[in-house]
Amino acid sequence: METLLQADNDLFLALNGLNCPWLDQFMWYFSGKFVWIILYAAILAAISLKYGWRRSIYIVVLIALIITLCDQTCGHWVRNAIGRLRPSNPDNPISGMVHIVNGYRGGPFGFPSCHAANTFGLAVFISLLFRNRWLTILMLSWALVTAWSRIVLGVHYPGDLLVGACIGSAIAAIVYYTARSVYRRFPHLPSLNMQLPAYIINITLLSIVVLMAIVACF
Secondary structure (H helix, E strand, O other): OHHHHHHHHHHHHHHHOOOOHHHHHHHHHHOOOHHHHHHHHHHHHHHHHHHOHHHHHHHHHHHHHHHHHHHHHHHHHHHHHHOOEOOOOOOOOOHHHOOOOOOOOOOOEOOOOHHHHHHHHHHHHHHHHHOOHHHHHHHHHHHHHHHHHHHHOOOOOHHHHHHHHHHHHHHHHHHHHHHHHHHHHOOOOOOOOOOOOHHHHHHHHHHHHHHHHHHHHO
16 A cells, blocks of 8 residues: 555656646646536537427436535545545645645545546546547546646645546446436436437537637636
């Protein structure tokens, strides 16, 4: 265990040390929650237009359940039980070597990462829901860059992110397959087997491009 922790510590310092002003600000905004509202709205609007409000409500409820389970599991149950200090925490012996951005240090504990759990949970759920290769690549890339941003900001070890991603992915898969099993038992409920129309991909990709341009301008 000590060997793994030391390797995690060394990898974090190596990756966190690869910083520059542009990358710092890009990751600062990329890691934020509100910058992605446009993306969420674009996806939900396209789904609603294609499949109607009833199915959209079911999907939103399932996504909300996944995010809630990820937050509670990582942010409360596991994090408080393990109590691993964030690298940026002033009480952590390596904090003096950590590059932080805009004075942000986060809360006291960081294992596992809620950002990783939430983003990978959403990415895996959307991938299972639509079974579209390009959307899967897009969502997983978004989740990976979000996880990387937490290292750049100095608030998570790679191990925090890996475990958070595994927890989020597992929760998303459990929720998806449980919901699909329930829907099969009740034929009047909307099916979870949906074919993703091309224009949703186009809207999503356009949203990503616009958001990247906005973030890069800051």
